[in-house]
Amino acid sequence: MNKPAHIDEHRDDEGAKTGMWIFIFTELILFGGLFIVYSVYRYLNPAAFHLAAEELDTFIGTVNTVILLVSSMTIAMSISAIQYKNKKLTLILMSVTILLAAVFMVNKYFEWSGKISHGIYPGSPTLMEASQGEILFFGLYYAMTGLHAIHIIIGVAFIAYVMVLVAKDEIQHDNFVILENSGLYWHLVDLIWIFLFPLFYLIT
């Protein structure tokens, strides 16, 4: 009973990354289910989807796309920064990522509340009078962008946690696989948006 040393010491960066990649696949499949539902209903209600998509503000959507792309870049840069042993820069780049995520959410907030104030939200009287295709479109819109927003929040929490580790020097230039994984996760969030954006805002 004198060997407290236990399994936790096992370290395998390659394994950790593999695990993260598999997890990312599952997330893609999760959204994949919704994409299937979207395509089925779009196919069944082309006209209504066209009409409903016009209601969305392409400008906000584009801004948010750019924001996410830039944030993906900053998190990727933070990984290089840690490899160059530049802790300060790493932390700055990570904060920028979080900041951009916050801006994204603020935009999203205005977008959603705009829609809601027009009476367009699931179960609303206005929507219930619209055609079935429009009901479905907005149902999917709220469900998918909402689920995406939840992923943003999780991603921010993840990155914030990793920042703490960086600050405490638990992540360093030779041991940054968690940072890399948080970056991977963030790219996933970005990637999903890249699919959502054209589906809801661009194809009309």
Added chain:
Amino acid sequence: MSDTVIQNHEPNYLEYKGRYKGIFAWIFSTDHKRIGLLYLYSMLVLFSIAAILGLLMKIELIAPGRTIMDAQTYNSFFTLHGITMIFLIVVPGLPAVFGNFFLPLMIGAKDVAFPKLNLLSWWIYILGAAIALSAQFFGDGPPDTGWTFYAPYSFRTGTNMLPAVTGAFILGFSSIATGINFIVTMHRMRAPGMDWMKMPLFPWALYGTSWIQVLATPIVGVTLLMIVLERTMQIGFFDPALGGDPILYQHLFWIYSHPAVYIMILPAMGVISEIIPTFARKTIFGYKAIVISTLAIAFVGYFVWGHHMFTSGMSGTALYTFSILTFLVAIPSAIKIFNWVATLHKASIDIQTPFLWALCFLFVFMIGGLSGMVLGALSANVHLHDTAFVVAHFHFIVFGGTGYAFFGALHYWYPKMFGRMYDKGWANIGLAIFFTGFNTLYLPMFYLGMIGMPRRYYDYVEEFHGPNIVSSFGAMLMISGLVIIITNLVRSARKGEIAEADPWKSKTLEWTVASPPPLENFAEIPVVTKRPYDYE
């Protein structure tokens, strides 16, 4: 494989005292062996509850009309019974209990790749179970949709559906976490010399299973999420009144749930592939064929979900495509059966309890599989859909497959897990009673289904009475068998005689360490030079 080396100065994993005491030493332990036992104990409790619900249903069905419960209670019973058995026991069962315990031991590793994640998945499992079961106790009555949560009823019914669906959703995370953990463990942590073709078959089965868990579970996750949104926010995905399509729900549900059948059955096949060569004292026949068929099952399993929907309204082309594919997926399973039987051919068999479980498995699994062929044929399906025949079929496959393999595994690995032997006499008597009861319970249901008794009905016409009496009697017999089996195991964990490291003279790596295994499994990571099952 390597010569049996046992040095027992290390504390074994059961005695080891870590940072925490008492129950916390278990529920905060990241040791894969303790986590395996945590799952085992949780599942035995849940299984007992669900089995009692099953028994109560059978008592209700012993005579026409109301016997001991009303219709609504019956509905909630088969729902809870189904949810518990499927989502909480047979889907996670073998990987969570025996995978956790034995995968690292069998591939010569000290633990799984992510021990903390492993513990977390147990916690998530408990959380999901608690939420799902809480549906029984508050709100507007227990859920009554059956474990499939079919739309539109699942968002129209006034009963307390949300916790049940949410619980199932949460359980998905546990399943995914375990799957990822196992895949990475097998890719990264096999002992030196153990190339893929030297890996034992239970790990191989877990490998196939893990991929299904990882790739199929998110689909059911999102489907359940849609049910939640539908109920809380009236989104209309599946509600025809709002433009949605309930059939789409069925598609999404079965895209997961058919592969889920293989999550249940592949590890069971893996267990049988361990037990048979050990007691036949022979190399398994067709190792490669078994591996390939495992992967084939994992793959083809994705394309047959439509056989659950033959009567739901699909195009003719879809109907016969799904029917043909369903027949195809039986081939790899049949290959395995041939391999097992060929292994037994001319073997000098050592008849022990685990081996008897494996034989009973072969028997019931064949009946389950063949009745599956009947259901896969379009015309027969139209006649038998949603009858007692289906209930008999899936109990033969799921209970007869996974359940038997689970108990077989428990008797096979018991000495390793607890360091003690159970009473063989009682174990065999228990099995005999259980097996007789099982067949008495479910065989009449094939007949009942063919003459037209629907499933999920708490009442029936007089013509169905006779076979139902037999079946209900079988249920009581089977439960008695279970009681004997479980009592024997529980008792022996304390009182049984001390087991040696390799009581069955088996050859895989887990038997080279002491029983129970030391905390770190292997004092020195073994180097593998031979194939598994190298008996002759």
